[in-house]
Amino acid sequence: MAGIMTDTIQKVQHAVMGSSGADKIVDLEKDTKNVGDKVQLTTDYGVKQSNPDDWLSVVSKDQQGPALLEDPFGRERIHRFDHERIPERVVHARGTGAFGKFKVYESAEDVTFAPVLTDTSRETPVFVRFSTVLGSRGSADTVRDVRGFAVKFYTKEGNWDIVGNDIPVFFIQDAIKFPDVIHAGKPEPHNEVPQAQTAHNNFWDFQFNHTESTHMFMWAMSDRGIPRSYRMMQGFGVNTFTLVNAKGERHFVKFIFTPELGVHSLVWDEALKLAGQDPDFHRKDLGEAIENGVFPKWKFGIQTIREADEHKFDFDILDATKIWPEDLVPTRYIGELELNRNVDEFFPQTEQVAFCTSHVVPGIGFSNDPLLQGRNFSYHDTQLSRLGVNWQELPINRPICPVMNFNRDGAMRHTITKGTVNYWPNRFEQCPPASVKESGYLEYAEKIAGIKARSKSEKFREHYSQAQLFWNSMSQVERNHITNALAFELDHCEDPVVYGRMVQRLTDIDLGLAQMVADMVGGEMPTHAGRPNHGRKAPALSQTEFMGMKPTIASRRVAILIADGYDPVAFSAAYGAVSAGLGVPLVIGPKRSKITSAGGTSSIQPHHHFEGFRSTMVDAIFIPGGEQSVRALAKNGRALHWIREAFGHLKAIGATGEAADLVHKVIGLPEITVSISGDVHESYGVVTIGTIKPENFSEAVTIAKGSAGFLENFFYAIAQHRNWDRELDGLNTQV
Numbered sequence: 131m132a133g134i135m136t137d138t139i140q141k142v143q144h145a146v147m148g149s150s151g152a153d154k155i156v157d158l159e160k161d162t163k164n165v166g167d168k169v170q171l172t173t174d175y176g177v178k179q180s181n182p183d184d185w186l187s188v189v190s191k192d193q194q195g196p197a198l199l200e201d202p203f204g205r206e207r208i209h210r211f212d213h214e215r216i217p218e219r220v221v222h223a224r225g226t227g228a229f230g231k232f233k234v235y236e237s238a239e240d241v242t243f244a245p246v247l248t249d250t251s252r253e254t255p256v257f258v259r260f261s262t263v264l265g266s267r268g269s270a271d272t273v274r275d276v277r278g279f280a281v282k283f284y285t286k287e288g289n290w291d292i293v294g295n296d297i298p299v300f301f302i303q304d305a306i307k308f309p310d311v312i313h314a315g316k317p318e319p320h321n322e323v324p325q326a327q328t329a330h331n332n333f334w335d336f337q338f339n340h341t342e343s344t345h346m347f348m349w350a351m352s353d354r355g356i357p358r359s360y361r362m363m364q365g366f367g368v369n370t371f372t373l374v375n376a377k378g379e380r381h382f383v384k385f386i387f388t389p390e391l392g393v394h395s396l397v398w399d400e401a402l403k404l405a406g407q408d409p410d411f412h413r414k415d416l417g418e419a420i421e422n423g424v425f426p427k428w429k430f431g432i433q434t435i436r437e438a439d440e441h442k443f444d445f446d447i448l449d450a451t452k453i454w455p456e457d458l459v460p461t462r463y464i465g466e467l468e469l470n471r472n473v474d475e476f477f478p479q480t481e482q483v484a485f486c487t488s489h490v491v492p493g494i495g496f497s498n499d500p501l502l503q504g505r506n507f508s509y510h511d512t513q514l515s516r517l518g519v520n521w522q523e524l525p526i527n528r529p530i531c532p533v534m535n536f537n538r539d540g541a542m543r544h545t546i547t548k549g550t551v552n553y554w555p556n557r558f559e560q561c562p563p564a565s566v567k568e569s570g571y572l573e574y575a576e577k578i579a580g581i582k583a584r585s586k587s588e589k590f591r592e593h594y595s596q597a598q599l600f601w602n603s604m605s606q607v608e609r610n611h612i613t614n615a616l617a618f619e620l621d622h623c624e625d626p627v628v629y630g631r632m633v634q635r636l637t638d639i640d641l642g643l644a645q646m647v648a649d650m651v652g653g654e655m656p657t658h659a660g661r662p663n664h665g666r667k668a669p670a671l672s673q674t675e676f677m678g679m680k681p682t683i684a685s686r687r688v689a690i691l692i693a694d695g696y697d698p699v700a701f702s703a704a705y706g707a708v709s710a711g712l713g714v715p716l717v718i719g720p721k722r723s724k725i726t727s728a729g730g731t732s733s734i735q736p737h738h739h740f741e742g743f744r745s746t747m748v749d750a751i752f753i754p755g756g757e758q759s760v761r762a763l764a765k766n767g768r769a770l771h772w773i774r775e776a777f778g779h780l781k782a783i784g785a786t787g788e789a790a791d792l793v794h795k796v797i798g799l800p801e802i803t804v805s806i807s808g809d810v811h812e813s814y815g816v817v818t819i820g821t822i823k824p825e826n827f828s829e830a831v832t833i834a835k836g837s838a839g840f841l842e843n844f845f846y847a848i849a850q851h852r853n854w855d856r857e858l859d860g861l862n863t864q865v
């Protein structure tokens with residue numbers, strides 16, 4: 131964690147934390163203890179230890195004799211250590227989590243009687259775990275992969291889990307295929323290579339053999355596969371659930387979370403580098419934002435379809451490889467999810483949290499989605515081997531409402547239930563079931579008729595239409611990225627059968643795409659489309675739909691590059707304004723010892739030096755003038771690389787005074803720089819000015835392009851996330 135907490139940020143945090151109303155945090159307190167200063171070291175059985183550093187041994191002044199097995203203290207240390215690990219999750223092993231709250235601002239009572247979705251006065255505590263799918267627990271955060279988005283709502287009616295992803299569809303339609311798709315994606319069996327990647331023969335062999343995966347692999351190859359932050363991803367329940375209202379009417383439903391900060395991604399070169407330079411990038415990013423009081427928020431939405439309309443679509447609404455296009459079924463945003471507290475300890479909270487799609491509360495139910503049906507079996511089952519039968523007693527998993535039943539015993543049971551009976555019905559009528567009025571779960575009386583068979587209904591057989599819809603809906607930049615991603619992945623497949631067949635598969639989506647990929651990776655050049663493109667589009671599929679939220683620099687990391695002799699006025703103006711905008715200023719210098727400003731009027735210890743930290747870890751860079759400082763940067767190869775790389779990764783760059791010339795020289799843009807106001811210049815997200823102006827000292831910088839101030843324009847460029855024009859015009863080649 132950068133641990134940068136300006137006064138302003140602290141104030142915001144305290145103001146907001148006060149209202150987090152976390153019933154679950156209170157619930158956890160009884161199991162939480164501090165390593166207090168005054169507490170002395172004991173064994174697990176409570177006996178204080180006088181020497182925890184030396185194993186009981188036979189020793190004399192000049193001779194070290196054997197260690198004695200009789201030492202209970204030494205044995206306890208080793209025994210406990212030997213058993214510290216539990217099996218990692220079979221998928222989604224790598225992840226991170228945080229606490230928060232959920233609130234509905236518009237009641238959904240027309241479709242459900244679940245109070246968590248109807249009671250607008252209620253605040254429901256949540257725990258959210260984000261994850262990658264394929265990598266092991268110690269793998270890197272920024273690999274190309276689907277991201278998990280699992281939410282546990284601790285409602286007053288019991289726990290409700292939405293175990294979702296950042297992509298709205300899945301690779302397969304039927305749970306029986308899950309072991310195959312995961313085996314094919316995970317490291318190959320003969321050599322356990324590659325780690326946390328889909329770029330290998332088996333994954334793409336599976337994709338070719340399962341035409342139903344076509345839609346999902348297009349999403350996975352898009353920028354959704356390399357998010358900038360967990361805080362900048364959408365979350366989708368993917369499967370079709372159901373809602374029942376007080377009148378007993380049923381609707382099909384899909385759940386959606388859309389981030390307040392917009393949906394943003396890394397660029398591929400950056401994602402690759404970050405995997406080595408900062409493998410914990412996403413984990414730290416979430417922790418840092420929460421610690422700094424910039425709490426991530428998502429709008430919560432539902433798409434609903436009346437039961438009677440189930441068959442009105444040209445796809446099956448129970449097919450998890452299909453989205454429900456917004457023009458047919460608009461999303462209705464009714465609530466907000468906020469994360470506002472980091473965990474106290476990773477293992478008992480983030481590692482031991484366990485989700486189940488089968489955990490729903492009254493008013494919410496399942497559908498006959500064949501993937502969901504299998505998931506409902508799988509999650510509890512996996513918790514049995516990961517955590518044991520009493521996993522729901524673990525503090526992070528237990529509900530905040532009373533739990534009482536006759537499930538008993540099992541390994542590590544620790545609830546002590548008083549009473550003489552452990553069965554129902556019993557002569558004391560203890561622990562009776564609840565009626566629906568008393569919040570008992572309502573089983574919806576669904577009429578089912580059919581033939582028992584191993585097959586699917588007709589509409590499940592169409593596999594390409596929405597893959598085309600997705601491709602058609604992409605911007606040019608997004609299309610380029612998908613093309614490059616496919617070219618990268620198939621380049622890692624050595625087997626010509628695999629890449630050759632996949633190139634042909636791409637003709638079922640778009641001939642141009644198939645030809646571009648074939649040109650890059652080899653394989654027979656396709657000459658005609660595998661099927662006609664229907665030409666339809668759905669704008670909400672493009673990430674660009676979610677980029678233009680209110681411009682903000684909140685939580686964005688801005689590196690300030692300096693050396694001895696920097697301009698203290700420009701430095702302080704930028705540092706102060708970034709902090710005031712709830713961004714994270716990070717001072718980077720040639721060394722981490724004190725750097726002195728021009729004229730010796732001030733000095734600062736940088737947060738990092740150029741080698742220790744990299745441009746990949748920030749969203750933007752700012753370089754203040756100062757003749758001596760800029761001269762030193764110009765001679766420092768790593769500093770120059772910072773500028774080139776940030777430009778190549780399409781990041782905002784701001785520079786004042788002498789630094790403006792340096793930036794232009796390094797990236798070679800002078801002839802197209804335009805003056806946007808007085809002496810503020812902007813070109814491709816590079817904003818420069820001769821000297822910083824007095825109005826930029828103001829803490830409240832309005833973020834706006836074309837205004838008189840330098841910082842206004844620079845912050846606008848940061849808020850745009852990336853400057854895509856650089857890529858479209860082929861200027862980003864120096865990375």
Ligand code: HDE
Binds near residue numbers: 221279300369501509
């Ligand atoms: Fe999962 N999935 N999954 N999955 N999944 C697991 O449960 C499974 C699927 C998802 O942060 C496992 O507790 C089957 C779709 C997330 O702890 C396991 C099928 C979606 C997480 C399992 C699917 C997901 C998991 C492994 C096909 C998006 C991490 C550890 C029928 C909607 C939860 C665990 C966390 C985890 C099974 C498909 C999301 C083995 C059988 C579709 C976010 O039970």
